[in-house]
Amino acid sequence: MLLAIIIGLIFDNVAIMLAIALAGYLGWMLHNLRHLWRWLIKGKKYAPPSSFGIWGDVFTEIYRLQKRNKKRQKRLVNLLNRFRETTEAMPDGVVVMQANGTIEWWNEIGGKLLDLKYPHDVGQRVTNLVRNPQFQKFYDKADVDERFVFPAPGDGNKIISIRITPYGQDQSLLMARDVTLIERVEQIRRDFVANISHELRTPLTVMTGFLEAMASDEGIDEQSRKRSIELMQQQSKRMYRLVEDLMLLSRLENEQKPVKHEVVHVPQMLLTLKEEAQVISGERAHSIHVEADNDLLIYGDAKELDSAFSNLIINAVNYTPDKGSITVKWFKDDAGAHLAISDTGIGIPRHHLARITERFYRVDVARSRETGGSGLGLAIVKHALNRHNATLSIDSEVGAGSTFTCNFPRDAIVDEADERAAS
């Protein structure tokens, strides 16, 4: 402008020269402004337009700001991604909700457990999606310490426990945890306590009854007194057997030590078990046969195997009508060693087979009690075999009989050459 004024003074035309200079300056301004506008609209990826003077400074400053913003954005995106990864890695379901219960976001497990569909369920109220009258009550109560346990809407076989915690400004976090296993264990524990109480109650009631009668009636005749004592002895034996079986089962279940690696002479063991079974059968006169491969010995714990085999043979006697026949076969094949105990007894309906080895599971409770069974026999067998890496297979036909087979792996078989070398 100063230059224009000087030139104007020389040529005596200041106004025109000033106007020309101003127009030029305005043009340059507009030109830079247009560059800036074009760059801001589409050229954030490109370097800033080059200029000088104040425009140069403006461009550089904006460019610097942009770069700083980009860095910050990148940091935020990284943070968000890390948060997502963390919540995805969590074993629990997480759902982020607004104060009014509308759903904003959830992790994968949360979506699966609560059956949430993206994007349809974003913005829906959680109480509309989890259709359970008790859940509405739990939600309204808004107690941070309380948990709501119910079948997962996304998978009826799963039980989930929900907790809602408020956070931030008017937001809340719903956490859903799969508690199926804990609930199942809890149920087993409850059933177990109920079963034991029931098992002990019957003999105790009988004994208390007799004792009261004996205490109040002085003139009880000798025959009744004898009979009462006999019955009480029977009941106390039953309780004793129950406690023994429970202790054995708990030992087998809790035993951390690997099973013993002693040579078990199964054929000899079977002969002893046969004699015991014959005594138990008594007047019921079952015919019991043992067909054993006398050279077939296995590694294992003789005491545990004796309990398992004895339970199976005694069951065969108990659940086979008088004069029925029981065959015990001990043999090996390519798969390993097998003990098959077959009877011509009452058999087991197919639908019971899957649960028959559970503790206290019986097909006919009255019949099992009659035979003095504790309902723990097959559970003991299963655990003892498990500890030997062996399995139990059951084949049964109602009215025709059953075959219980213990299958031992090949590496359980004692190699005679090895044994000779060792001795």
Ligand code: ADP
């Ligand atoms: P229990 O003490 O009642 O015999 P177990 O665990 O040994 O308990 O057996 C569970 C149930 O399996 C028995 O109550 C009976 O109903 C059935 N069971 C077991 N062995 C036989 C068999 N050889 N024949 C028919 N039913 C059997």
